[in-house]
Amino acid sequence: MNKTVEGETPNQPQLENRFYGQDFITVKELDRQKIEYLFAETDMMRAMLEAREVKKFLLDHAVTILFFEPSSRTCSSFIAAAQYLGAVTTVFQDMNSYSSVVKNESFPDTIKTFENTTFASTIVIRHPDDNSSKEAAKYAEVPIVNAGSGSAEHPTQALLDLYTIYNRLGRYDNLNVVFIGDARFGRTIKSLADLLAKIGTGNQLTFVTDPLLALPDDYKSELSKIATVNETQDLQGTLAEADVVYVTRTQKERFEKAGLLDRYPEVRAKYKIGKEEAALMKPEAIIMHPLPRQEELRYGVDKDPRAAYFDQMGFGLPIRMALLKSIIIE
Ligand code: NCD
Numbered sequence: 486m487n488k489t490v491e492g493e494t495p496n497q498p499q500l501e502n503r504f505y506g507q508d509f510i511t512v513k514e515l516d517r518q519k520i521e522y523l524f525a526e527t528d529m530m531r532a533m534l535e536a537r538e539v540k541k542f543l544l545d546h547a548v549t550i551l552f553f554e555p556s557s558r559t560c561s562s563f564i565a566a567a568q569y570l571g572a573v574t575t576v577f578q579d580m581n582s583y584s585s586v587v588k589n590e591s592f593p594d595t596i597k598t599f600e601n602t603t604f605a606s607t608i609v610i611r612h613p614d615d616n617s618s619k620e621a622a623k624y625a626e627v628p629i630v631n632a633g634s635g636s637a638e639h640p641t642q643a644l645l646d647l648y649t650i651y652n653r654l655g656r657y658d659n660l661n662v663v664f665i666g667d668a669r670f671g672r673t674i675k676s677l678a679d680l681l682a683k684i685g686t687g688n689q690l691t692f693v694t695d696p697l698l699a700l701p702d703d704y705k706s707e708l709s710k711i712a713t714v715n716e717t718q719d720l721q722g723t724l725a726e727a728d729v730v731y732v733t734r735t736q737k738e739r740f741e742k743a744g745l746l747d748r749y750p751e752v753r754a755k756y757k758i759g760k761e762e763a764a765l766m767k768p769e770a771i772i773m774h775p776l777p778r779q780e781e782l783r784y785g786v787d788k789d790p791r792a793a794y795f796d797q798m799g800f801g802l803p804i805r806m807a808l809l810k811s812i813i814i815e
Pocket of ligand 1: 558559633639642672673734736775776777
């Protein structure tokens with residue numbers, strides 16, 4: 486449904502907020518118009534932050550943040566986003582220790598509880614189960630925002646990743662993106678790959694992993710329907726053509742759950758990006774990492790102008806401000 490304003494060129498889609506009142510659980514429901522809308526809002530949030538004049542768009546609304554898994558960047562930026570916008574912000578950063586989950590309260594009751602006790606306008610949730618956000622959305626009357634669900638999805642990370650790419654390279658089409666590390670358990674890789682495939686055209690997605698950490702087959706076959714997917718173990722061979730090198734950590738905590746802990750040492754840092762690898766990359770390419778890092782991303786590249794990961798983490802705040810506002814305010 487495109488609104489046209491009198492005097493403006495017809496067929497030119499006007500930016501319309503299609504996030505209002507909706508869950509944000511997956512990148513699979515995004516399209517270019519929604520991304521353009523959100524990125525324009527993000528630009529506005531950045532300008533207000535820089536000026537230290539953030540409008541309290543969410544005054545008298547409540548944002549309730551429930552984390553069942555550890556987090557630094559995602560949790561802190563959601564909290565700051567809600568507070569900058571003036572929302573009543575309730576945070577349970579360690580649901581497994583400090584909520585009635587300890588008393589075996591069920592997941593549906595937990596969601597209903599926090600919705601009611603805080604009169605929430607939206608609930609932000611991070612949880613180790615792949616379907617956690619979808620499940621939460623069944624029980625909540627208000628929109629659910631997925632802040633990371635198991636090994637499956639991390640849609641707000643994908644938004645800030647795409648925003649970083651757009652900010653640095655000026656496009657999200659015709660990109661050669663090389664993903665390195667843990668494509669099996671890593672959720673950031675999957676959400677960004679899905680998003681690039683869904684909204685971009687001509688993107689080539691290459692995954693450099695140990696075979697143990699390759700993309701799950703069912704995921705890969707879905708992705709291959711809408712994007713060019715390559716898998717290789719030859720990191721050096723991919724770097725010269727890459728526009729984006731997206732490095733990730735091997736997710737040790739998920740090895741434990743999968744009973745694979747004995748295999749962890751051999752794959753832990755099989756692929757690394759350091760000065761030597763960066764020397765093989767194009768001058769205009771960028772290096773990204775959702776962080777936290779281990780030894781797969783060497784400190785030696787931090788000062789390389791192509792290192793985009795500190796900007797990337799900084800974009801988490803305005804992106805999440807834009808998203809919360811768009812979901813809560815019409
Ligand atoms: C990632 C996550 O939680 O999936 N971190 C983040 O949100 N920036 C990546 C990771 O934990 O390795």
